[in-house]
Amino acid sequence: MGHKHPPTNDSPALLREQTHRIAHLARLELTDEQAAMYATQLSRVLAYVEQLRALDLEGVKPMLHPHDRYGEPVADDPREGLDPGVVRRLAPESEGAFIRVPKVLGGTEGGGA
Amino acid sequence: MKTDGSMTMAQAAGAVASGRTDAEGLVAEALDRTRAIGSYLNCVLQLLDEDALARARAVDQKRNAGEPIGPLGGVPIILKDNIVLDRGRTTCASKMLERYESPFSATVAKKLEAAGAIVIAKANLDEFAMGSSGENSAFGPARNPWDPTRVPGGSSSGSAVSVAARIVPGALGSDTGGSIRQPASHCGVVGLKPTYGRVSRYGLVAFASSLDQIGPITRTVEDAAIMLDAISGHDPHDSTSLNLSPTSCAQTVSRPIEGLRVAVPAGVIDEIAHNGVRTVYQDAINACRSAGAEIVEVALPVFKSGIAAYYLICAAEASSNLARFDGVRYGSRASVAPSQGLEAMYKESRSSGFGPEVQRRIMLGTHVLSSGYYDAYYLTAARARRLIKEAFDAVFRSHGCHVLLTPAAPEPAFRIGEKSDDPLTMYLEDLFTVPANLAGVPAITVPAGVVIEGGVALPVGVQFHAAALQEDTLLRAARMFEREVGFDAQPPAGL
Numbered sequence: 358m359g360h361k362h363p364p365t366n367d368s369p370a371l372l373r374e375q376t377h378r379i380a381h382l383a384r385l386e387l388t389d390e391q392a393a394m395y396a397t398q399l400s401r402v403l404a405y406v407e408q409l410r411a412l413d414l415e416g417v418k419p420m421l422h423p424h425d426r427y428g429e430p431v432a433d434d435p436r437e438g439l440d441p442g443v444v445r446r447l448a449p450e451s452e453g454a455f456i457r458v459p460k461v462l463g464g465t466e467g468g469g470a
Numbered sequence: 471m472k473t474d475g476s477m478t479m480a481q482a483a484g485a486v487a488s489g490r491t492d493a494e495g496l497v498a499e500a501l502d503r504t505r506a507i508g509s510y511l512n513c514v515l516q517l518l519d520e521d522a523l524a525r526a527r528a529v530d531q532k533r534n535a536g537e538p539i540g541p542l543g544g545v546p547i548i549l550k551d552n553i554v555l556d557r558g559r560t561t562c563a564s565k566m567l568e569r570y571e572s573p574f575s576a577t578v579a580k581k582l583e584a585a586g587a588i589v590i591a592k593a594n595l596d597e598f599a600m601g602s603s604g605e606n607s608a609f610g611p612a613r614n615p616w617d618p619t620r621v622p623g624g625s626s627s628g629s630a631v632s633v634a635a636r637i638v639p640g641a642l643g644s645d646t647g648g649s650i651r652q653p654a655s656h657c658g659v660v661g662l663k664p665t666y667g668r669v670s671r672y673g674l675v676a677f678a679s680s681l682d683q684i685g686p687i688t689r690t691v692e693d694a695a696i697m698l699d700a701i702s703g704h705d706p707h708d709s710t711s712l713n714l715s716p717t718s719c720a721q722t723v724s725r726p727i728e729g730l731r732v733a734v735p736a737g738v739i740d741e742i743a744h745n746g747v748r749t750v751y752q753d754a755i756n757a758c759r760s761a762g763a764e765i766v767e768v769a770l771p772v773f774k775s776g777i778a779a780y781y782l783i784c785a786a787e788a789s790s791n792l793a794r795f796d797g798v799r800y801g802s803r804a805s806v807a808p809s810q811g812l813e814a815m816y817k818e819s820r821s822s823g824f825g826p827e828v829q830r831r832i833m834l835g836t837h838v839l840s841s842g843y844y845d846a847y848y849l850t851a852a853r854a855r856r857l858i859k860e861a862f863d864a865v866f867r868s869h870g871c872h873v874l875l876t877p878a879a880p881e882p883a884f885r886i887g888e889k890s891d892d893p894l895t896m897y898l899e900d901l902f903t904v905p906a907n908l909a910g911v912p913a914i915t916v917p918a919g920v921v922i923e924g925g926v927a928l929p930v931g932v933q934f935h936a937a938a939l940q941e942d943t944l945l946r947a948a949r950m951f952e953r954e955v956g957f958d959a960q961p962p963a964g965l
Contacts, residue, residue: 383833
């Protein structure tokens with residue numbers, strides 16, 4: 358996948374169709390009206406964040422977390438988890454020892470693109 | 471002894487320990503106040519009445535038997551409803567979790583209960599802690615006790631309101647970009663965001679994991695220190711919790727700092743558009759001088775990029791964290807025809823379960839993490855984040871300042887509905903609070919004055935920051951300021 362440059366301020370950063378695509382990636386379903394609203398709002402936000410490109414970031418290491426070093430290794434010992442009965446009660450639908458879900462393959466949208 | 475909710479945590483704990491009042495009475499009165507005031511201000515989503523009263527009686531029995539009741543024995547508190555308890559519901563003010571009952575309690579809740587505190591209620595918030603006004607709750611906005619037509623700020627809206635309205639002396643909030651400090655400022659109370667990793671996040675429903683931190687909202691700096699001491703410390707359940715002992719800030723908070731050096735960002739006064747907030751901030755600088763501090767002007771131009779970096783990073787992390795709400799293991803599931811399959815169920819459940827701001831941030835995050843945009847947006851924001859951290863380092867190391875003083879928010883509490891149609895304008899509300907989260911440093915807002923808006927007095931806070939893990943210094947400086955300013959205004963009685 359080639360590098361895509363963020364759009365300039367002159368054109369909206371997101372079109373309604375793109376917003377539908379992003380919503381699909383996020384597993385959200387939008388009406389056309391919602392997609393148009395989010396396209397406008399998110400385009401404004403994306404135009405605003407363009408200011409970051411004015412910073413001199415050459416050679417600056419991305420900071421992904423406040424701690425330079427975190428996640429101390431822990432012993433790989435088994436620990437007690439949640440009681441399976443509790444887990445089943447939390448699930449919206451369960452049957453016997455299992456959590457029930459709609460069929461995974463063959464749904465109208467191809468089941469998990 | 472009848473109380474009116476005006477006792478601080480320290481006073482309430484002392485009153486119970488000495489037997490001047492019973493925990494049961496204290497908790498019953500707090501529950502009464504919640505029913506009387508809290509329902510009007512919509513600051514509480516759930517009361518834990520019987521459970522809280524039973525726990526209070528147990529504290530009284532212990533005390534009467536001469537057993538230790540803990541430093542917060544019998545003190546009623548409220549938790550933001552994104553902090554789980556092993557009883558009642560944890561909704562995150564979302565339809566997605568409307569009926570969710572956690573099987574375990576957050577570490578902070580266990581620690582506060584071990585210290586004797588009694589959780590009486592769960593507080594309203596912006597859905598999944600995403601918001602700066604409290605308006606993004608699926609259960610309606612909380613109202614500001616100083617003027618109920620205005621927002622209390624967010625996202626820890628109900629926690630700040632509960633403390634400001636004297637329902638409880640202390641509450642917990644969570645702060646990802648200012649969500650403790652900004653509502654505390656808008657409600658005239660104290661709000662502390664500890665150093666990232668100081669307090670366990672185990673049992674906090676995650677929004678943006680590299681930014682989230684739980685902290686206290688109280689009426690005094692001393693109480694903030696007491697609560698921090700109770701909730702801090704290493705937790706093996708949270709791999710980002712630092713391997714440190716709990717703080718002991720309450721012991722030292724009243725000791726002034728000799729030769730206090732207070733940094734102020736150069737030019738910030740000219741950038742505050744609101745006249746009242748500018749005056750309060752200018753007065754706060756003068757108050758620091760009167761308290762014996764030296765004021766040091768420092769250039770922090772990169773702070774202006776904070777909002778842009780923050781909203782990219784928090785949205786990216788939110789889109790990942792909230793992927794877990796898929797209608798399968800917990801939370802609400804939309805009913806779809808069996809023939810529609812799993813993906814349709816995911817989409818229906820998420821679209822009907824999440825409110826608009828949550829969906830907006832999930833989509834923004836999904837976009838900036840998507841192939842081809844990751845470098846341009848997410849990594850650029852992460853690089854800017856490092857510059858902000860280095861700017862803080864310069865303040866505390868090169869300039870040798872103990873604390874940095876900034877405004878808490880660009881303006882006082884605004885009217886409900888005033889900004890809800892424009893997400894970007896709402897995001898700018900966090901201008902002064904996001905740098906601390908990006909860098910992971912501790913920061914506190916303290917009431918500094920009032921401004922008159924539409925004939926109504928509204929509180930305005932200021933914010934102190936310190937270097938990572940320097941909560942002791944931060945709280946001592948904040949206490950010096952609190953003493954110097956002597957803020958004693960209160961929201962109108964008889965709400």
